[in-house]
């Protein structure tokens with residue numbers, strides 16, 4: 001150790017202070033955290049999704065992905081949580097999942113976390129981000145959980161503080177992919193306000209529930225955004241999510 005040490009970088013501080021709370025196997029099974037379950041048939045699908053996404057991110061030098069869906073309940077959080085684990089399973093790849101769906105934050109639930117403080121507390125009361133980060137027991141994966149708010153979430157996530165945080169999370173964590181679980185696209189303008197801050201988006205569509213019109217409206221809203229692909233979730237007949245890489249224009 002040298003005597004004239006530089007102050008630790010933000011990422012170093014985060015690493016040493018992050019709490020570890022491992023997810024119990026029965027919680028993973030009950031909550032469909034399938035990437036943590038040995039032999040689950042979804043594992044192959046998420047690995048494929050990971051490879052396709054990583055290829056695009058590395059090609060384009062992108063690090064931040066917004067996971068979006070037209071409406072609630074399509075499986076956006078299911079995909080975010082499991083994709084986050086899949087990406088973190090790659091050696092040399094660290095991942096941060098940010099629960100920015102403040103109207104219905106579910107990332108903590110998927111990982112079995114008892115969320116006392118979350119993104120909301122950073123936004124409302126300046127709780128340092130480092131105090132909010134949790135390692136859910138998977139190497140190289142860190143979660144910034146949300147906490148539910150009844151106040152209008154668009155007012156919160158459109159705060160300059162939120163956009164500054166997003167920009168900081170993207171740039172200060174080197175070689176880290178940041179996945180953002182965003183509010184539903186068609187329910188409010190929350191997600192849209194945010195889109196310019198992300199490198200790319202992944203659209204989750206629920207088979208049999210997301211209508212063609214909702215898909216069209218979502219794609220229109222994402223027109224200015226780089227799409228890394230679409231996940232057809234809860235696919236009838238297939239039972240597993242189906243991934244389609246975006247056709248680049």
Ligand SMILES: Nc1ncnc2c1ncn2[C@@H]1O[C@H](COP(=O)(O)OP(=O)(O)O)[C@@H](O)[C@H]1O
Pocket residue numbers: 031032069071072073074075076077078079106233234235239240241
């Ligand atoms: N592929 C799937 N197969 C079965 N159930 C799923 C699948 N994806 C999500 N679900 C379930 O559907 C519900 C909504 O998923 P969730 O990820 O919370 O939706 P969203 O975040 O889009 O609101 C949850 O109960 C979740 O466990």
Ligand SMILES: [Mg+2]
Pocket residue numbers: 076077078101104105106
């Ligand atoms: Mg959700």
